[in-house]
Amino acid sequence: MTVWSQTGDDLILAVxxxxxxxxxxxxxxxxDEKGAQWLSARVTAVPEKGRANDALVALLSKYLDWPKGAISLESGDSNRLKRLRIRGGAQPRLIAIMEEQVDVT
Structure with a gap:
């Protein structure tokens, strides 16, 4: 099991x-206790008024060198476990960057 899945041209990332x-x-x-895997991320922003979610999108954008506007919160607005949608047709590039930077195997 990996921390991402593909949906058409989009990548769904579990964080x-x-x-x-x-x-x-x-x-x-x-x-988690069900065996699902999640990419670990930490932000300095506090979890109020969406600040931590915005910081997560900004961090992923910088980390993946991908536009912030192409990354959106799919689920987990007020939960520690989140799913983010990364739009675009560059999944092989994004997956290669993640595998290079993070041990996700």
């Missing part, structure tokens, strides 16, 4: 977010 961290970072895999 476990830790808001209010001392440093923003992406890395590692967290496995």
């Amino acid at each position: 476990r977010l830790t808001p209010g961290a001392s440093k923003a970072a992406i890395g590692g895999i967290w496995t």
Whole structure:
């Protein structure tokens, strides 16, 4: 099981977010009690008024070198476990970047 799936030209990314961290970072895999895998991410923003979600989108945009406007929250608005949609036809590029930077196997 991986932290992403493809839906047409889009990539759905499963993320476990830790808001209010001392440093923003992406890395590692967290496995829940059902065996589902989530990419671990930390942001310094607090979880109020969507600030942590916005910080997560900005962090992923920078990390993947992908436009912020092409990354949207699919589910998990007020939950630590989130699914994000990354729009565009560059899944092989995005997946290669993620595999290179994060141990997702």
